[in-house]
Amino acid sequence: QMLRVHVHTAGSVLTAQQPLNNVARITWQAMSAVLAGIQSMACCAYDEAIALPTEESATLALRTQQLIAYESGVADTIDPMAGSYYVEALTDKFEKEAYEYIQKIDAMGGAVAAIEQGYMQGEMAAHAYEYQTDIEKGKRTVIGVNKFADNKAVKTNDVITADLSVAERQIARVNEMKAHRDQQAVDASLKALKEAAKGEANLMPYLIDAVKTYATLGEICGVLREVFGEYQQGGNLF
Template sequence: MSEQKFTTTSGIEIKEVYSEANRLTESEAPGVYPFTRGIQQDMYRGRLWTMRQYAGFSTAEESNKRYHYLLNQGTTGLSVAFDLPTQIGYDSDHDMAEGEVGKVGVAIDSLKDMEILFDGIELQKITTSMTINATASILLAMYIALARKQGADIRQISGTIQNDILKEYAARGTYIYPPKTSMRIITDIFEYCSNEVPKWNTISISGYHIREAGSTAVQELAFTLANGKAYLNAALEKGLDINIFAKRLSFFFNCHNNFFEEIAKFRAARRMWAKITKQMGATDPKAQMLRFHTQTGGSTLTAQQPLNNVIRVTNQAMAAVLGGTQSLHTNGYDEALSLPTETAAKIALRTQQIIAFESGVTETVDPLAGSYFIETLTDEIEAAAQLYIDKIDAMGGSVNAIENGYIQNEIADASYRYQVEVENGSRTIVGVNKFTQEQEGVIEAFAIDESIRSIQTEKLNQLKAVRDGAAVEKALTNLVAAAKGKENLMPLIIIAVEAYATLGEVADALRSVFGEY
């Protein structure tokens, strides 16, 4: 009999065989509290998940072409990637933007760029997810301004802004302002959208980047839900109704390599969030539901033998679907080397379509429910994640846990352990530390031209020459005054971007009051 010990990536021991005796909880029906088996009674029999492909690079013109390509290939929702200067509130002509314009996403300097980005796309007919945090209020303001220009009813537009600043301090780094002032901006967005843009998901509480930074599955779940609790508390302190604003919260999870652990993680997440919201006063079932987007694990992709990533992404996408995701992005096989080529993006989308229409997994709800292994693992992941949440609660919540470095240190320790396992060979990564080959097949990589910064700078110069400078000045002055008080900032940011104030100008106006972290 083998003495080898098998564990998940979170260190949960996997038994040789499972039986009913391992179960801790009662079986549950889908579509009812605590939603372990899914948030809809019929799940994908009634409606498939939204197939999003995360895209954005270079200029708004180039990204617009990719969006039309993806829509023509059958994608059912857009997901916008922004470049680093846009993410941290710098215009493309700023010294800090040099070398980064258009590289990891599209450069958006003003409403003019937003108009180009969505040219030929009716915002009222599509859902858009924007992966943006520190400058989420500004990009959302531009999106709302563009929807108005298109004649849309902004009460009908739908989509998501990530807007999850807490995980930026813990795992990713694209923050601008200190945590407490950042929380003020986020709750202003909650309040504004609940009144004016009620179908908009005002936050996508993100475990994705926590996992990409090296956390385990249990840590990803625990730290994400702990951040979710912090946002609930901040909104409640602002006097918002949990039964209204909690319906517009969504989550964003990673799907990593361990197939069964990931499925169990998603099931546990729904159950845990239902309990958290109920404890905090939510009585409407829709306010207790955890709705989530999934992206396959970027950090699992290898530059070695990149076509192996097609199999990894398929495995992860299947786990996300079996775990009951509402929306899914599949990574391109070449993303360890560059932004995805059109060919890689199309194969990634086709992966979702084949799972949806050929595999049969959509034909029944929660197909792995009742598996002794899956049910026990769901219970064990919930218990392990709850220990972390209890510890964070004892510190006074996520903001305090981040400010004292607890969450960052836990992620760093887990990341180190994982890397040691890869390097000593106790964890196999095919093509990296086992089944290697001396020469990798040459693969076409996607390159971004360095001239983009010059193109964006020229567009900025032209914009500033024709816009109403006095209107911009007045809008920014009013925004600064509001930031010093307690007024909701969203209406003032919308006025500023409608006057064609640039992203950097609006971010600088807020920097002048809030400072930088």
């Protein structure tokens, strides 16, 4: 009963066509999450199907949550959907189907074995293909895409654009940091991490020690990659 639930609205359903429609999509997703009794939430920005959010769109995403919390009144009742047959029936259906998945995965030898066999990836790919096919065949309606489309070009004048010089400045900062850190301490911490990774030790203390010496994320991952290899689709390690 101490379970805490966080919900992030689904960026996968946002459309580049008629992007302002996404404001409504995000709002009802957020409202649904509140009705479900979540403890924390994050909302997508309406322009995420086009580019990184602008300050304006990110602020609107925040205001969407605040409007629901402070103006809608939906949060005034602890469980506004309590007793709904439809909701309870859906919950039972989802629980049943979830356990069926768990039983399949257990039969494969667990989650790791299922991933190595490509089961998880295959299920997600199959669902994505079915979802997109339904849209293209008109079985699933997406306003502005396969229904009520206006074929107007998307306005991109307000879309955020990346300043490529940011990468150059960040590289310079990392190089400067490396030039002034204690390299012997870095090497020692990475060596200790590597040795720990070869055994059964809890790696968190070693990771913290490495970070304290200013070892970079790339260096830390490189050490772990030497021990564990790198996962490739199909379960291969190299």
